[in-house]
Amino acid sequence: MLEPDLVAQHRQELRRGTTSLACLALLAQQPDYGYNLLSRLAGLGLATEANTLYPLLRRLDKQGLLTFEWDTSDARPRKVYATSADGIALVDLLRTDWNLLTDALNRMEKP
């Protein structure tokens, strides 16, 4: 019988790092602000906590992978993030790596 805690631990290890890739890919598709990005991630089954996502967006911005503009159309101004050219290049690289992993997994025989 598989322990739920054990499964959760391995899932967490597997998903670590996927959040930044997902953010870069989603923001390349469509620039967005933090809260909407949280809903989009959740909709894809990649639910992320707000206290993880907002600092992550800031870090990716500092690394030059994201850019942002202030959206002042609403009563409250919001930061709208978009993936930079460097960010898009990184998404391409990581996507290739991911596909390599998927191919490798598919080539492994199922027990």
Next chain:
Amino acid sequence: MTLTERYIAAVTTKVPAGQREEVASDLREAITDAIDARLDAQPTTPASAIEREVLNDMGDPEHLAATYAERPLFLIGPALFLQWKRLTVLLLWIVLPIIAVLIPIAGYLDGDSWGAVVGQTIGGTITVGVHLVFWVTLVFAVLERSGVTARDVSEPWSVDSLKETPDATVPVGDTIGAAATLVVTAVFLIWQQVYPWASNSAGEGLPLLNPELWTLLLPALLAVMAVELVVLIARQVRGSWTRADAWVTVALNVASVTLLAIPVWQHQLLNRELFTEIGWPDAATTVTLDQVEWLTLVVVAVIAAVDIVSAVRRARRVTPSRG
């Protein structure tokens, strides 16, 4: 001040001054968006309850501030932990035995009472140990935060660092040396009593050690030495160290040092009558018999400490399956 503003203030005070404005506006956006979304989803819930819920989900402000500032949430991370542990353990092994010997000597030279010396030794050794761990840890915590890597503080590990003999064997030379020391000491103890090298005016022999000690302490010491000899030979026959050997070594050494310490403390290890007879120490020297006795005790205690340390180290190299 609203609850949200209090939360934001709690986070921003913990991030570097240059980032405060940005982090505050980030958080204000995150929290108000989350509150609005939940209010839309559950219009019957009071706004204050929603605010509390959202802030609880954001979690400990200091944790969030550390995530923003990219500060580690640990004192010493996995990159430096082993270097920290090795240095701490090494320093404790080197420094504490020295302190544990120096404090009693200093106490004795000051003429402190026996109880006071024991208290000072225990208290002083603990204090030095706590200081040592504290300062080493502080240095490593600073290194951790200044971006120093393990490669900067030590050589990278390679197979050359493996121990040559993982299982401690028992060299025949060690056993013969230890056995010879025991036998010579035992023969000396008996010889100095049976064939005293001086006698008083009445022709009675005057042994070097106080003859009254034969009522209990010296026979006990000989018994401890006999047990030690049996353990030595048993170990040689077995051919390897065990964990039990280490404990027996500790017990035997503590017993020997204690048996020697009692007469030293009572100023009656050496036969005072003999020294009065031969007229030493005389006016030409400042050495006292007490000092000679204490020096003997210190030498024996140091040898015992070295013996204990090497026994524990050898026993630790024993693989569990054979221990």
